[in-house]
Amino acid sequence: MSKGSILVVDDESEIREGLELLLTSEGYRVSSAETGAAGLAKLEEQPYDLLLLDVSLPDRNGLELLREIRQRDAHLAVVLITAYGSIDMARQAFKSGALDYITKPWSNDELLAQVAQAVEAQKLREENLQLKRALKQRFNFPNIIGKSEKMLKLLDLVTQVAAARSTVLVSGESGTGKELIAKAIHSASPRADKAFVPVNTGSIPADLLESQLFGHVRGAFTSAVASKKGLFEVADQGTIFFDEIATISPETQAKLLRVIQEREFMRLGGTEQIKVDVRIVAASNVDLLTLVREGRFREDLYHRLNVIHLQLPPLRERREDVPLLLAHFLQRYCQENGKPPRQFSAGALKLMMDYDWPGNVRELENVVERAVVLSTQEKMDVDLLPAALRSKEIVRGVRLQLSDFLPPLPGEPGARTGADSTQPSLFQIMDEIERRIIVDMLERSGWNQTEAAERFLIPLSTLNQKIKRLGIDVRRRGRGAEEAYSAAPGK
Ligand SMILES: Nc1ncnc2c1ncn2[C@@H]1O[C@H](COP(=O)(O)OP(=O)(O)OP(=O)(O)O)[C@@H](O)[C@H]1O
């Protein structure tokens, strides 16, 4: 199978032929054209994953041509070929919608890496677009990203339950998309053109919450100078969304139960029963059943809310959604910040694929936004990721086997009996572990101590002290890590 299709537009035959040879041998399908006009014609004939475009063509200026191509195809990945690199060139290239540029003469390895990345990004973008289209057709939820079985099943359920008026309980860890799903239920329901009213129950004191929910009549309390509609009335015919339902007080729980059962209530201080037709959706990031067992949440209210239960899976249980979410938020935040397209480096992607995302999609969204805002060039590397992700890199990169360090226990092979002066103490074991971690990081930083200190998030002076204390021989740079370990004293 081809790795992807590439069109080369360059007037120099050596470059065309050279690129064709190189890229074909790497498994790409390659076509080429000599002029801008011929290139445009080829683009009309069939879709390509990538266009390699010479900036100075005999018949056209490449940048001009690119702008024309953009009007026909907003998404085609384009890498420019230029005779010289300059900041101005880079700026112009990004402004006219290129993903990247290559300067003549290039190293084949670099070029192949750039091409691979551009094709990969293009395929992801294409997949995302198709997915959005498919999701839109299937569910009409254009802003919910996901292709994992768990998400698709959930969205199927959302579509099924949307039509009814049944109360829905949405549960899931923080940041998994509970509010997003609640809105999706509303917008897929016959109530879509009526109000969706979110109530954040967590941040409001009980009496204030009740007056917000049910409204009050004039004089109900000192500051009630006029009657006021409550949120239940505002949500009439629509949907009311209780976020963090677990935080409401027992008194409010009782009142809420009554509204759910009777679909009517009184304003605070009022005497008249008000009837409403609302759909109730509640969300919780703690397990309500546990709270019921602990006597902190009314069991009858729990059953009333839990008519239909939608459980949002944490992101670490649907890692296949991570690349799509990254692409989705990359596009959004580049656009929002007026930046040219950005990509994560392979190293950064790997860290993010391996990460557990305790804050789920919201955390991922924040990571992307932060990286885009701080980025100064197209490729975004590990250094733009927050410490929580990078500290994982430190631990992950060092393949520590505790059995390498610990003396065997009695009964295990090699165990010795009695006091043994050659057996290492805990301090020696800790030192050895620290030494290995530091040597490993130095290795991976090309024995550049400043870089290693940055990756460890410690000052260079601290790293220096540790190197001295542990007797790590930094003059042995370039040798294998194993040798550096064994060169250390005490081994
Ligand atoms: N599947 C998804 N596709 C696209 N964006 C998503 C998805 N899931 C969540 N998000 C985005 O992640 C952010 C957090 O989602 P949301 O507020 O719905 O989570 P939550 O479960 O209500 O979180 P919390 O428990 O902290 O209130 C929002 O910006 C939302 O748009």
Ligand SMILES: [Mg+2]
């Ligand atoms: Mg929420």
